[in-house]
Amino acid sequence: MADKRSIRRDIKKLQRVKTWQLLILLILAGFLSATFLRLNNTGMVQRRNAVAAADKVGDTQQITERLAELQRYTTAHMNASSSVIYLQHQYDRDAQAAIKAVSNTSSEGATANARAEAVCHPQYSGWSTAYMQCVLAELAKYPTSDKLAEPKLPNTELYRYEFVSPLWSPDFAGFSLLLVGFLVFIIIVRLISMGILRILLRRHYRLI
Incomplete structure (x- = not known):
């Protein structure tokens, strides 16, 4: 009898906080966590756009x-x-700058560069990779007495950047995510404990 009362007392303790109440808290914590994660991403996008704007200005x-x-x-x-x-x-x-530095090293080179720009400029609104390729193609059509040297273009990898965020960070998003994990853990432990106590109670009745 003592064991049965003890088991029932444990079940009543677990039943003081309902599972549906924990699920509501979990949903609220999940919404809060998703909001903070979204804000983190928005902050990154704003700073990435600032990089793009500075790149366009050229400072x-x-x-x-x-x-x-x-x-x-x-x-x-x-x-x-x-x-x-x-x-x-x-x-x-x-x-x-690299192309102009090579093409302007001589009068013939300057003339070839001017002709190449005259051909390519009407086709493109401004400097771009396509415009650069057009200029290089046009320069190749105008061999000079002192052959133009091949422009040494910059290494594209020097203009490529990528920053990776941590899997977890000690900010609002990180702590709210920990709260979600804690609530999930509590719900699972509660369900397992309730199941074990009910099984023990049934076994106790069978032994009587």
Whole structure:
């Protein structure tokens, strides 16, 4: 009898907090966690857009500062990986400078460069990878007495960036996710405990 009363007392203790109440708390915690994770991602997108804007303007110092801000934010917040960022405008500017540096080394080269730009400029609104390829193709059509040297274009990998966020971070998103995990653990333990106590109670009745 003592064992039966003890088992029933344990069951009543577990029943003080209903499973449906824990499920409601779990849903609320899940919504809260999803909101904070979304905010982390939004913060990353804002900083990534700032990098793109600085790249378009062409201020090297500003580009460096925006990249540093993005890196600091990404490495400190979960769900904030930046994906691949390519400084296309900066690459085009540096590639343009490299081509002009070669083509302007002589009067023949300057003439060839002017002709190439005259052909390609009407086809493209501004400097881009396609425009650069057009200029190179046109320059190849105008061999000069002192053959133009092949432009040394920048390494594209130097303009590629990617920052990865941690799997967990000590911020609102991280702690709310821990709360979700804790509630899931409590619900599972509660269900298992209730099941074990009911099995023990049934066995006790069979032995009487």
